[in-house]
Amino acid sequence: MSRDEARAAAERAARSSYGKLVALIARADGDLASAEDALGGAFEEALRRWPETGVPENPEGWLLTVARNRRRDMWKSAAARTSAPLEDDSARFDPLADHDPYAIGDTRLELLFVCAHPAIEESARTPLMLQTVLGFEAADIARAYAMPAATMAQRLVRAKRRIKQARIPFAVPDRRAMPSRLPPVLEAIYGCEAILWREGDGEAQYLAVTLAALLGDEAEAWGLAALTTLTLSRRRATGFVPLEDQDPGDWDATLIDEGEAYLRRARPDGPPGRFQLEAAIQAVHCDRRRTGVTDWAALETLYAALLTVAPSLGARVAAATVRGRIDGPEAGLAALPAEAESFQPYWAARADLLARAGRDTGDAYERAASLADDPLVAAFLRARA
Amino acid sequence: MRYTLLFHYHEATSEELGAEAMEQGRQAMSSYAATLQAAGVLVGAEVLHRSDLSTTVQVRDGVAQVQDGPFADTKEQLGGTAVIDVADLDAAIDWAKQAPAAQWGTVEVRPGATYTVEGVWTPNK
Known part of the structure; x- marks a missing residue:
């Protein structure tokens, strides 16, 4: 088996089971950062060993076992250090000791509710989901948000510290709590979708379908x-x-x-x-x-x-566009919200409605283009100006 | 007559303080707890995690609002405390929602870092 085939197999396992494995490793003590470290190490080991040994029959079980052993080694070395902090007793128990690595249930659902817990800063929920559930690198997430990598990394570290230390539970809320707990989860998955869609990536769709089916x-x-x-x-x-x-x-x-x-x-x-x-x-x-x-x-x-x-502003702009199709572009222009000067869809809709009305589009196309975060959209709008 | 002593201080990280200052502080807190215990006046004491680990709960018109972070409204002052021992943050939030103060103020749910048992500091878990 070639290195490329091993890499492809490891990547397939990573995409389909990353969140599940992270949740399974982290759920006992809530330590996502250390679960991700152990799992990242297991994936590296897979890339090293699978080209020689072939892909194991149960790649998830293999990864989980290796991650578990790596984590146990980390605890041992932490316990061996005299400087190990007094309050860190994680070496005393192994969250996976009784777990059968060949019978992995779907623990991702719990992780979704952890990532979008109301005690997690709203702006950190989607990035946290992208990283811990879908396995995207912090640097890639930062790029999608047009944010310095260090700022995004810090936001993620802070959120994970909070999950561990404030002990946010890995649990699906009961029906009574669902009306308040589900909306932020849906919002965060929708946020993932908005970021991944442009790449033609169906991971967020898969997550949404899994969530709906499980609930x-x-x-x-x-x-x-x-x-x-x-x-x-x-x-x-x-x-x-x-x-x-x-x-x-x-x-x-x-x-x-x-x-x-x-x-x-x-x-x-x-x-x-x-x-x-x-x-x-x-x-x-x-x-x-x-x-x-x-x-x-x-x-x-x-x-x-x-x-x-x-x-939402987006819905009002879209509704005005629809009005323009039914009652004519002038009616659409009149229906556009007034206070949307820095909102890209406003300028795109305005430019289109002005053009359809046969009026001078002025700088509307240029303003829409300069506010677009997608270079392909910007190029399209500039070509129309 | 029972009093709750509320310790206010600058929230420094252990890196800012340095290992030596941390150790001195730990020793001072140990002997303070032991002294209070020996004097028979200690009900319980607790050192909290930093306020950035706080979660705040408000109930308005029967609807609970749960938010990350400590409350920022400076008009609200600390008016009481309760120490509870529950499984996780969701359980703590449920109790916070039932606190009368959640109706007219804000209840801050802050994880404890270390507390005394029989006058000896014990890590929270």
Whole structure:
């Protein structure tokens, strides 16, 4: 077996089981940092040994065993040092002592609720999920946030220290607590999706679907599963093409069917929540594949509902664009929110509506381009100016 | 008559203080606890983790708001303390939500770092 094959096998194991293994190693004492160290060491060892020995029958079990041994070695050396802090008694117990490495349950769910715990700083939740559940490097996460690597690393270290020392439990909240605990988890997964989508990466979608399936009947979780699946069905192959100019033949029909099925599984007790409405909006767009036209009236109804449950600047701008299609670009311009001068979608929508109205677009395209964080989007807008 | 002594001090890290100062502090706290214990006046004492490990809980109109970090509202002053021993932060937050002060003020949930048992400092776990 070649080094490349071993690397590919280790990477596959990493992607599919990283969060599960981290959660399993860390759940007893809440020490994510040391779990990640041990697991990172196990992956290195896999890359070294698998080319000679072949990929083991159960790569997850192999990685877990090696990580466990590495962690035990770390404790031993810490206990051997006379300078070991008095309060550190982690050497006394092995969280995996009784665990059968060949029967790994899904512990990722618990880890999701740890990462998006209300006691964790809001801005750290998505980065923490990207790192501990999905296994992305702190440096890559920092780049996605256009933030210095050291700042992001510090934020992650602080959050992990808090998880360990304030003892945030590795547990799925009970039904009573779910209404307050689930929304931040969905928000954080949605944050992962927004960052990974551009790379065409389906990890956040996988996470959303796993969460919905494990929770069973949480309507908003199915809404997010549907939203991320439908969005993924339109992942771009090359360059940037606005939604309306995309050829539905390029979309992934299997993912669209899957997303629609998830949306049907969302059966809310009350009015549909934000993610179900956003998924329904995506479903309307995707339906152009079947009908050949966009149902603007359906979109207007859905945006009106979205604005009542989750009024955001983005939804107001999008609703104005829809209005422009139904009642003409002048009506769309009048419906644009006023206080959105630094909001990129505002300038993109304004430029488009001005162009459709046959009016001078002024510097609208340039302003939209300069606010775009995606160079492909910026290039597209500048070409239209 | 029972009093709670609230120790306020600059929150320095162990790196800032240095090993020597940390050790001196630890010894001073040990002998202080032992002295109080010997005098028969000690109910319990606790050294808390730094305030950046705090979680705050407020209940407004029956809705609990749980946030990371210590409260920043300087109009609120420390008015009481309770020491509880529970499994994890979620259990502590549940008790904090039931505290009367959560209705009119803010309850800060701070993990203890070390506390006395029979006058001897013991790590929290």
